[in-house]
Amino acid sequence: VCALAVGAAHADTFLLRMGGGHTTALTYVATYDGFFQEEVTKRVKEETGHTIRFITAWGGSVAKVDGAIEAVQKGTLDIGLSPIGFEQSRAALLNYSAMVPFTTADPVLQGRVATRMLNEVPALQESMEPYGAHILSMMVTEAYGLATNFDWTTIDELKGRRIAMAGTNAPLFLPIGAVPVNLGIGEHYQAMQTGLAEGSLFFISGMEAFRLKEVSSTFTRTGFGSLATFVAFMNEKTRAKLPEDVVAIIDEVAGEAALIISEKSAERDKAVAEKLESEGIIVRDLAPEEREKWARSVAGLPANSVDGLKDRDYPTVDVLKTYIRILGEEGYTFPTNYQF
Amino acid sequence: MNRPVEWICSLFADLGAILVFVAGALIVVDVVLRMVFGSPFAGTADLVAIALVLVTFLQAGKALLQGRLLQITLLLDKLPLKLQQAAMVAANIVGAGLFIGLAYISIEPIRQSIENHEFFGTDAFRVTAWPIRISVAVLWVVLGIAFLVKAFDRRRELPQ
Amino acid sequence: MIELSAIVALGLIFGLALLGVHIALAFVIGSTAGLFMLFGDWSITLGILEQTAFEGLRDYNLMVIPLFAVMGLIIARSGAAHDLFAAANGTLRMVPARLAVATVAGNAFFAAVTGVGVAAAATFSQIAYPPMKKHGYRRDFAAGCIAGSSVLGLLIPPSVFMIVWAILTEQSIGRLFAGGLLPGILLASLFGFYCVIRALVTPDVITGDAEAGGNPDLERPDPVGILGVTAIVVLTLGGIWGGFFTPTEGSAVGLMGAVVLGFVKKMSVREIWDAAREAGMVVTPILLLLLGAAMYSKLLALAGIPQLVGTFFDAMQLGPAGIILVMCAIWLLLGCFVDSISIMLLTVPLFWPVAQATGIDPIVFALVGILVIEAGVLTPPFGIGAFVVLSAIPDRDLRLTEVFVGLAPYWIMILIVALAVYCIPSLATFVPSLM
Ligand code: NA
Numbered sequence: 065v066c067a068l069a070v071g072a073a074h075a076d077t078f079l080l081r082m083g084g085g086h087t088t089a090l091t092y093v094a095t096y097d098g099f100f101q102e103e104v105t106k107r108v109k110e111e112t113g114h115t116i117r118f119i120t121a122w123g124g125s126v127a128k129v130d131g132a133i134e135a136v137q138k139g140t141l142d143i144g145l146s147p148i149g150f151e152q153s154r155a156a157l158l159n160y161s162a163m164v165p166f167t168t169a170d171p172v173l174q175g176r177v178a179t180r181m182l183n184e185v186p187a188l189q190e191s192m193e194p195y196g197a198h199i200l201s202m203m204v205t206e207a208y209g210l211a212t213n214f215d216w217t218t219i220d221e222l223k224g225r226r227i228a229m230a231g232t233n234a235p236l237f238l239p240i241g242a243v244p245v246n247l248g249i250g251e252h253y254q255a256m257q258t259g260l261a262e263g264s265l266f267f268i269s270g271m272e273a274f275r276l277k278e279v280s281s282t283f284t285r286t287g288f289g290s291l292a293t294f295v296a297f298m299n300e301k302t303r304a305k306l307p308e309d310v311v312a313i314i315d316e317v318a319g320e321a322a323l324i325i326s327e328k329s330a331e332r333d334k335a336v337a338e339k340l341e342s343e344g345i346i347v348r349d350l351a352p353e354e355r356e357k358w359a360r361s362v363a364g365l366p367a368n369s370v371d372g373l374k375d376r377d378y379p380t381v382d383v384l385k386t387y388i389r390i391l392g393e394e395g396y397t398f399p400t401n402y403q404f
Numbered sequence: 405m406n407r408p409v410e411w412i413c414s415l416f417a418d419l420g421a422i423l424v425f426v427a428g429a430l431i432v433v434d435v436v437l438r439m440v441f442g443s444p445f446a447g448t449a450d451l452v453a454i455a456l457v458l459v460t461f462l463q464a465g466k467a468l469l470q471g472r473l474l475q476i477t478l479l480l481d482k483l484p485l486k487l488q489q490a491a492m493v494a495a496n497i498v499g500a501g502l503f504i505g506l507a508y509i510s511i512e513p514i515r516q517s518i519e520n521h522e523f524f525g526t527d528a529f530r531v532t533a534w535p536i537r538i539s540v541a542v543l544w545v546v547l548g549i550a551f552l553v554k555a556f557d558r559r560r561e562l563p564q
Numbered sequence: 565m566i567e568l569s570a571i572v573a574l575g576l577i578f579g580l581a582l583l584g585v586h587i588a589l590a591f592v593i594g595s596t597a598g599l600f601m602l603f604g605d606w607s608i609t610l611g612i613l614e615q616t617a618f619e620g621l622r623d624y625n626l627m628v629i630p631l632f633a634v635m636g637l638i639i640a641r642s643g644a645a646h647d648l649f650a651a652a653n654g655t656l657r658m659v660p661a662r663l664a665v666a667t668v669a670g671n672a673f674f675a676a677v678t679g680v681g682v683a684a685a686a687t688f689s690q691i692a693y694p695p696m697k698k699h700g701y702r703r704d705f706a707a708g709c710i711a712g713s714s715v716l717g718l719l720i721p722p723s724v725f726m727i728v729w730a731i732l733t734e735q736s737i738g739r740l741f742a743g744g745l746l747p748g749i750l751l752a753s754l755f756g757f758y759c760v761i762r763a764l765v766t767p768d769v770i771t772g773d774a775e776a777g778g779n780p781d782l783e784r785p786d787p788v789g790i791l792g793v794t795a796i797v798v799l800t801l802g803g804i805w806g807g808f809f810t811p812t813e814g815s816a817v818g819l820m821g822a823v824v825l826g827f828v829k830k831m832s833v834r835e836i837w838d839a840a841r842e843a844g845m846v847v848t849p850i851l852l853l854l855l856g857a858a859m860y861s862k863l864l865a866l867a868g869i870p871q872l873v874g875t876f877f878d879a880m881q882l883g884p885a886g887i888i889l890v891m892c893a894i895w896l897l898l899g900c901f902v903d904s905i906s907i908m909l910l911t912v913p914l915f916w917p918v919a920q921a922t923g924i925d926p927i928v929f930a931l932v933g934i935l936v937i938e939a940g941v942l943t944p945p946f947g948i949g950a951f952v953v954l955s956a957i958p959d960r961d962l963r964l965t966e967v968f969v970g971l972a973p974y975w976i977m978i979l980i981v982a983l984a985v986y987c988i989p990s991l992a993t994f995v996p997s998l999m
């Protein structure tokens with residue numbers, strides 16, 4: 065941040081640089097690019113008289129998907145949006161929702177849980193202190209599911225099928241005998257077109273945004289659910305330099321942005337499903353007993369994650385137990401009882 | 405001073421060439437595991453990515469000493485010889501400063517990497533980060549020294 | 565102040581590069597200065613420098629660049645390129661200027677297994693120039709043919725140039741590869757026709773007896789070389805387009821294929837090893853350049869320059885064709901000073917968002933860009949491509965002016981194909997649409 069020009073006694077102009085690896089094709093980036101930017105600028109002007117100017121750098125032009133936290137830490141970005149599935153080293157503990165498979169498919173519910181987690185588990189915010197990064201909000205993804213060019217109803221039918229996905233999701237598929245093909249989402253379309261992959265693990269909105277519907281016949285809501293793995297980080301030094309009332313507005317708008325993202329994700333899940341069905345693509349939920357079977361086959365994953373973080377001073381087990389408890393209080397129970 | 409630096413840069417470049425083959429072999433093994441056994445190796449992408457960083461800086465010193473780095477000499481060639489030499493000395497000293505400086509500013513990230521148990525990759529496969537960061541910093545120092553050698557070498561290009 | 569930082573950086577990059585500073589270094593130094601102006605803080609500036617230097621190349625997909633380079637050099641040194649040339653020469657017995665046409669054809673085929681243009685120029689300078697000279701081909705005609713044909717390697721996949729373009733514009737490498745196929749074949753055909761017609765219209769370009777024999781090593785091409793290259797093309801490009809693997813995986817499989825071909829062609833381990841080492845020397849400068857350019861793109865993004873360039877093009881009210889034309893003019897101009905990859909790294913991050921807004925197909929834009937930039941580096945008086953050929957051709961009498969004179973028709977044909985791709989987009993998009 066730099067104070068560009070000093071106008072009247074207390075009216076300063078502040079420049080904020082905001083960026084991330086994903087493009088505005090994703091709901092959370094679009095919300096920060098639009099709503100967050102506009103509201104912060106407007107409210108800061110109205111309530112404090114200061115002027116905020118944003119420079120945005122999405123799509124990896126400053127920080128790639130695995131680089132936003134480092135960019136925030138180094139001060140390159142004042143605010144960085146990070147898909148923390150790619151940041152399992154720095155944002156290790158924040159990945160709690162990805163550590164326990166088959167969570168709720170309702171982005172609004174997961175959003176409520178994410179907000180409560182951030183408020184009720186101080187360890188989350190503390191875990192980012194070494195990186196000088198303050199968590200503005202934890203935002204939810206749309207519900208994950210499987211686009212396939214073949215029809216299937218039981219997980220046995222996935223045996224030997226090649227599924228395009230980010231490498232981090234491979235452990236969900238290996239136990240049921242599916243074959244992960246490690247590819248970025250931008251490459252899924254071509255992979256399914258050439259036959260390199262027969263399916264793609266992503267959100268249903270990807271059927272539109274990444275044209276997967278042209279190469280798929282079925283979208284199955286597998287029940288991996290909506291994860292709280294999009295996180296907005298803000299550089300601690302920037303927060304210290306800005307006037308307190310400006311920081312308060314940023315925090316307030318970040319909270320509202322998270323709510324909007326939850327609602328938009330839920331709406332988008334529904335709207336895209338309806339559109340796809342009207343276009344003749346099968347959209348279905350995986351049967352509960354199949355989901356349960358799949359969940360049992362990957363029941364060891366939370367324990368693996370706990371094990372992987374042994375060398376850190378994180379209360380990983382407590383965090384996961386709190387997460388499962390809060391989800392329960394908000395009305396979601398996991399299909400299997402995870403032991404760790 | 406020149407000889408040992410040339411020798412080390414040449415050795416490093418060879419290591420880089422070997423690493424390209426190792427990365428290629430790893431990728432082929434991964435393809436075979438996927439096609440034949442339906443079970444790819446989770447670490448391929450991360451290991452290959454790290455290998456490329458190492459390959460680049462392993463080979464950079466020799467490429468520099470052999471005069472392979474891209475340069476525009478058309479203006480330079482028109483300058484008096486003394487001025488040409490002065491310009492090249494200055495350019496190479498700047499290069500030396502850059503890479504030795506890079507190594508210096510990477511000390512703090514290395515310290516943090518050790519302290520925070522940083523790793524590359526995901527739960528599916530992890531590579532501890534600090535040995536890689538230290539290796540790259542060492543390669544930067546060697547590259548910086550190669551720039552110094554280049555700066556004070558009378559020959560414009562060293563023998564291959 | 566914000567925009568000024570980018571202008572100062574650009575000025576420094578050009579200034580330092582023209583003073584002979586390694587271009588990659590000029591990128592880094594210029595960008596660092598610009599970032600310091602932007603942030604007014606050394607710790608942030610150096611932080612970006614350190615993060616970029618370490619993370620900029622930590623990318624699985626970039627490994628294709630060294631893999632394709634090693635593969636191409638092993639095949640070049642296995643003698644297979646010579647076999648392709650000899651076979652083309654053999655089948656073209658009745659064609660005028662057949663050595664020149666064979667150079668084009670050999671280059672087109674060899675292009676399908678090599679990723680870097682320099683490799684093709686160097687290889688064919690060694691294998692095609694001496695026989696052409698022996699048969700009385702005029703120096704400018706022979707050198708122009710070799711220099712012009714080397715462009716085919718960038719257009720016909722695999723191509724490091726296309727890989728870099730795909731990375732800069734976040735496109736699929738496989739689709740861009742497919743897009744280059746038809747324009748590549750079209751350009752090769754144009755080159756071939758030109759050689760024939762030129763020899764018929766101005767017979768003095770070949771003073772000797774072109775049809776005479778006396779080239780024992782061109783008479784019996786080794787079928788193993790031709791079959792081997794064909795097999796590698798089928799293996800890599802067929803494997804990529806057939807859904808067996810990604811382009812990165814294809815390059816690794818291709819490398820293994822090249823090693824096998826090398827052994828079959830009786831290369832020693834030492835010779836294969838030397839090819840790999842030489843490939844490293846060809847490719848490392850490109851990788852360092854990518855790193856320097858990554859710094860520069862970050863500066864552009866942090867200074868908000870892409871939006872500014874967009875506004876600038878909007879203000880000129882040029883219309884889509886006008887915008888592309890202005891870009892082409894800038895590319896041709898830059899080609900007089902800078903090498904093609906650097907031009908791409910300097911301009912594509914700025915031009916791509918603007919071009920996207922005009923609605924041009926991304927593959928068409930890529931191919932027009934690649935063709936025009938390549939024409940740029942063959943432009944007199946300074947075009948770098950011409951110098952590469954001049955230094956690679958084993959003929960002390962060859963003058964730079966002769967290379968440029970010989971090149972001029974190729975330069976025009978390259979621009980004709982660029983125009984054709986722009987006007988008939990399906991030339992570029994048809995093959996990718998089949999995938
Ligand atoms: Na090629």
Ligand code: NA
Pocket residue numbers: 681903904905941949
């Ligand atoms: Na070039």
